Amino acid sequence: MENIKRVSTELTFQDKFQSTLVRWGVGRMVHKIDPGIYAVNNPTKDSPVFVSANYKLSFDALRKELKGIDAFIMVIDTKGINVWCAAGKGTFGTDEIVNRIEKTKLKEIVSHRKIILPQLGAPGTSAHELQKKSGFQVVYGPVRASDIPAFLKVGMKVTPQMREVTFNLSDRIHLIPMELVAAAKYVLVVIFAFYMISILTGKTDAGVRAAINVLLAYFAGAVLGPIMLPRLPGKSFSMKGFFVGLIVVGASCSFNWIGRGPAEIFSWMLMMPAISSMILMNFTGASTYASPSGVQKEMRIAVPLQLAAIGFGLFLWLIERLFGV
Amino acid sequence: MREQEYLKNVVTLKLDQKKCTGCRRCVEVCPHNVFDIKNKKAKIVDKNACMECGACEKNCPAKAIEVKAGVGCAAAMVTGFLRGTAPTCDCSGDSGSCCS
Ligand code: SF4
Ligand code: SF4
Numbered sequence: 167m168e169n170i171k172r173v174s175t176e177l178t179f180q181d182k183f184q185s186t187l188v189r190w191g192v193g194r195m196v197h198k199i200d201p202g203i204y205a206v207n208n209p210t211k212d213s214p215v216f217v218s219a220n221y222k223l224s225f226d227a228l229r230k231e232l233k234g235i236d237a238f239i240m241v242i243d244t245k246g247i248n249v250w251c252a253a254g255k256g257t258f259g260t261d262e263i264v265n266r267i268e269k270t271k272l273k274e275i276v277s278h279r280k281i282i283l284p285q286l287g288a289p290g291t292s293a294h295e296l297q298k299k300s301g302f303q304v305v306y307g308p309v310r311a312s313d314i315p316a317f318l319k320v321g322m323k324v325t326p327q328m329r330e331v332t333f334n335l336s337d338r339i340h341l342i343p344m345e346l347v348a349a350a351k352y353v354l355v356v357i358f359a360f361y362m363i364s365i366l367t368g369k370t371d372a373g374v375r376a377a378i379n380v381l382l383a384y385f386a387g388a389v390l391g392p393i394m395l396p397r398l399p400g401k402s403f404s405m406k407g408f409f410v411g412l413i414v415v416g417a418s419c420s421f422n423w424i425g426r427g428p429a430e431i432f433s434w435m436l437m438m439p440a441i442s443s444m445i446l447m448n449f450t451g452a453s454t455y456a457s458p459s460g461v462q463k464e465m466r467i468a469v470p471l472q473l474a475a476i477g478f479g480l481f482l483w484l485i486e487r488l489f490g491v
Numbered sequence: 492m493r494e495q496e497y498l499k500n501v502v503t504l505k506l507d508q509k510k511c512t513g514c515r516r517c518v519e520v521c522p523h524n525v526f527d528i529k530n531k532k533a534k535i536v537d538k539n540a541c542m543e544c545g546a547c548e549k550n551c552p553a554k555a556i557e558v559k560a561g562v563g564c565a566a567a568m569v570t571g572f573l574r575g576t577a578p579t580c581d582c583s584g585d586s587g588s589c590c591s
Contacts, residue, residue: 253546254544254561285519285520285522285546286522288520288544288546288549288550289544289545289546289549289560290549291549291550292549292550293516293520293550293552294516294550294552306519306520309522324519326524329519329521329522329524330522330523330524331522331523333495395495396495401496401497401498401499402497402498453495454522454542455495455497455523455540455542456497456542457497457498457501457502457541457542457543458543458559458560458561459501459502459503459543459559460497460498460501460502463498463501464498
């Protein structure tokens with residue numbers, strides 16, 4: 167056991183700071199954990215072995231919950247991607263785990279033949295194949311690392327609650343930074359384009375209104391939408407995004423930012439809900455309950471409508487710019 | 492009732508009870524408690540909750556489950572459509588919006 171790296175169960179200020187950066191999409195790839203075996207507290211040959219992705223947030227979430235528990239963590243190479251996503255891509259997969267067991271000589275480190283995989287890795291791993299190829303029996307642990315102490319206490323049993331993936335307010339709020347970052351560059355380009363056209367057609371104030379309205383729609387789709395998700399009408403994300411867009415249309419109207427002439431006003435009433443609908447539709451990917459078949463179905467209906475609304479809105483807006491209707 | 496509910500009657504999940512050995516794996520791996528064991532056989536109890544992650548199919552030793560698994564991400568589908576490939580999540584770069 168001497169040459170096994172040891173990790174603490176305490177997260178330092180630096181760990182937390184790095185996690186924040188990762189959430190905002192900064193330097194994700196820098197924060198990889200080296201694959202291999204890590205010791206937590208004082209494990210013996212009988213201690214449990216947890217398998218983790220080499221994504222920093224996954225690894226930290228796990229070790230933080232192992233306070234006072236003697237265990238090993240086997241970090242596999244998922245290219246710095248979290249368990250859920252890596253499982254979908256197959257990098258958190260049977261073969262990588264089998265290879266890692268060989269490479270780390272896990273059979274010499276522990277005397278038992280059992281490994282604990284995160285349940286969220288299951289779309290990428292096949293428990294029976296893994297056992298056939300490696301000799302290790304697979305136990306799927308709870309979805310949330312915070313349930314690990316309870317899971318160990320009852321002899322590695324998972325309750326239905328521990329198995330269920332939630333998508334509660336705090337889960338959704340944590341995803342907001344990613345949503346903001348993902349859409350930011352498009353939003354900037356769009357605002358810049360509206361602004362330039364406004365300047366060229368001699369009305370800077372229309373450009374300022376455009377910037378405000380686009381930003382409001384962006385805020386609706388990327389911040390308000392995720393927060394209010396279960397409260398918004400409709401089942402599809404695009405529908406919910408449309409309604410949250412109406413809220414900011416209301417806000418824009420009440421502050422008199424929506425436009426001057428009827429053409430401009432109507433153009434924003436069309437474009438704002440369409441933009442927020444598009445942005446919130448993208449949230450299906452981050453959500454933990456949208457099925458691909460469902461997303462496909464809603465997109466087939468929503469995308470043409472969104473494009474039509476934006477196209478017609480843009481047409482009206484340009485008419486107003488050029489002919490001052 | 493669940494807090495979240497997505498579109499109904501769209502998922503591709505299929506279970507062949509004849510092949511099922513009642514090993515419970517599908518119950519263990521499903522993140523939405525779609526399965527239950529009744530009379531030593533798996534049963535789909537909440538089909539609409541399925542998010543088509545594929546965990547059950549991959550872990551069923553009897554090959555009794557079939558589901559068209561994939562990523563439920565609009566951006567991925569647009570990229571997949573434009574490139575003519577299967578939808579993939581861009582989680583490798585710094586901009587992956589599908590995955591946190
Ligand atoms: S994993 Fe397959 S064999 Fe096992 S209970 Fe489920 S359906 Fe039956
Ligand atoms: S595909 Fe995933 S969500 Fe659907 S039943 Fe199987 S394990 Fe559950």
